Amino acid sequence: MNLMIVTPYFYPKMGGVEKYVYEISLRLNKKYGIDPVIICSNWDNDRYKEDFIDGIKIYRLPYLFKISSTPINPFWNKKLHSIIDKENPDIINGHIPVPYIADVVARIVHRKNIPFVLTYHNDLTGYNPLVRLLSKAxxxxxxxxxxxxxxxxxxxxxxxxxxxxxxxKYYQKLRIVSPGIDVKKYNINRTNYLKGKYNLKDEKIVLFVGQLNKESQHKGLxxxxxxxxxxxxxxxxxxxxVGTGNYIEYYKNMAESYGMTSRVIFAGYIDDSDLPKYYNESDVVVLPSYNRAEGFGMVLIEALACGTPVIGTTVGGIPYAIKNDEDGLLVPPKDSEALADAIKQILTDEKLAEGMxxxxxxxxxxxxxxxxxxxxxLEIVREVLGE
Incomplete structure (x- = not known):
């Protein structure tokens, strides 16, 4: 089977969508002998290039400009035709919510009579009225x-x-493939790593992991x-x-305005290999997103893999990641009082936290x-191909 995957960005840029594509591609290659070919934009945007990562072939296309986080190049069409003809895929899998490149490919392969499967991670929303209007458009x-x-x-x-x-309207076409996790990677022994690194004593630790970009305001930090x-x-x-982005000063100023400078640690970028230490040594992990842009909430699953209780909101895919009152708590979005009550409930009840x-x-x-x-x-791909 010749499989092609089209995604706006790919490893080493690593957000939720990129990780999803990378992990599935890796296992298709190693377990099933399928060599997926990736087409994505070039995050560095310096030039067109081809490379290999862990046996995965990647075509990286430079974009002309970006709207919000969407890379766009009206001249991609010819290059995409060329790559698709060269690789001759049996089926193509495109990924959004970041639009454009998957949309262009869907139209190209329709004319070439190549089956197209879309992975739809979440709805497009927007952090201001203009972006919301563009999202709806x-x-x-x-x-x-x-x-x-x-x-x-x-x-x-x-x-x-x-x-x-x-x-x-498309309910009959829908299939579910949830993100996964390498449980062994996260199930590690607790140490005093965070206490040593940040000079902590007996403080309870609340952890947030996410991008600190203006485009990611929906995460509710x-x-x-x-x-x-x-x-x-x-x-x-x-x-x-944990996280970096173009809105970090906004959050630092907010913490300062609340008199919280001494209680908030901006850890910056933390490598994936060190993240399990943060999850393991935290008392609770919180993802307070407030709209459907949160398609799943992978950080919640990563925290649970460490045996750490979680708190999330009743939006997007979060209620699927958290079983309320079983392994975490769900609260309404944009409600700091309810969020505070949930945090206090877990921090003050050791038996509850351990059970969750x-x-x-x-x-x-x-x-x-x-x-x-x-x-x-793979079952969905084979279903489409009639195998």
Missing amino acids: YYYTLGFKTFDLSQRIIVTSEYYAKNSPYLK DYLIKAVKIVSDSINVKLII GRRGYERVSKEFTWEKSTENF
């Missing part, structure tokens, strides 16, 4: 046509499949900072924020592995 100019041209549409959770207003301020009135607590962490680890070990994700993806 996308569906009516490109998105719905791409959905029409897709033989199947993969989503990451049943919750998202049932609740996305843009997918209702501002509501978490305010919630931790409330919690700090009665509990000795530290908020550790244990049940979360057990569920993740059974339901969310990359091996299972790859198997489910």
Whole structure:
């Protein structure tokens, strides 16, 4: 089987979508002998280049400009035709929410009579009125046509499949392939790594992991900072924020305005190999996103793989990642008071926290592995190809 995957960005740029594509591609190669070919934009945007990573062939295309986080180049069409003709794929899998490149490829391969499967990670929303308007315009100019041209549409959770207003018409096409996790990587012994690195004593640790870009405001970090301020009135607590981005000064100024400078640690970029230490040594991991742009919430699954309880909001795919009152707590979005109450509940009840962490680890070990994700993806591809 010749499989091609089209995604806006790819490793070494590593967000949720990039990790999803990388992990499944890796297992297709190693376990099933399928050599996926990746087409993506060139994150460095210096030139066109071809390379290999872990046996995966990658074509990186320079973009002309970006709208929000969307790389665009009207001249890609000719190059995409050339690459597709050269590789002669049996089927192509495109990834959004970051639009354009997958939409262009869907139209090219439709004319070439090559099956196209779309992986739809989350709805496009937007962090300001203009971006929201452009997001809505996308569906009516490109998105719905791409959905029409897709033989199947993969989503990451049943919750998202049932609740996305843009997918209702296409429900019969929908299939679910949740992200996975390498549980062994995260199930490590607790040490005092964070205490030593940040000179902590007996503080309770609240952890946030996510990009600190303006485009990622939907992750709700501002509501978490305010919630931790409330919690700090009665509990000795530290908020550790892992991530970088163009909005970091905004969050630092917010922490300062709340008098929280001494209680908030901006850890910056942390390599994937060190992240399990942060999850393991935290008392609770929080993802307070406030709109459907949060397609799944991978950090919650990573935390549960470490046996750490989690708190999330009732939006997007988060309620699929968290079993409320079993391995974590769900609160309404944009509600710092409710978020603070949930944090206090976990930080003050050791038995509750331990039970949630244990049940979360057990569920993740059974339901969310990359091996299972790859198997489910391959089943859909074979279904489309009639194998």
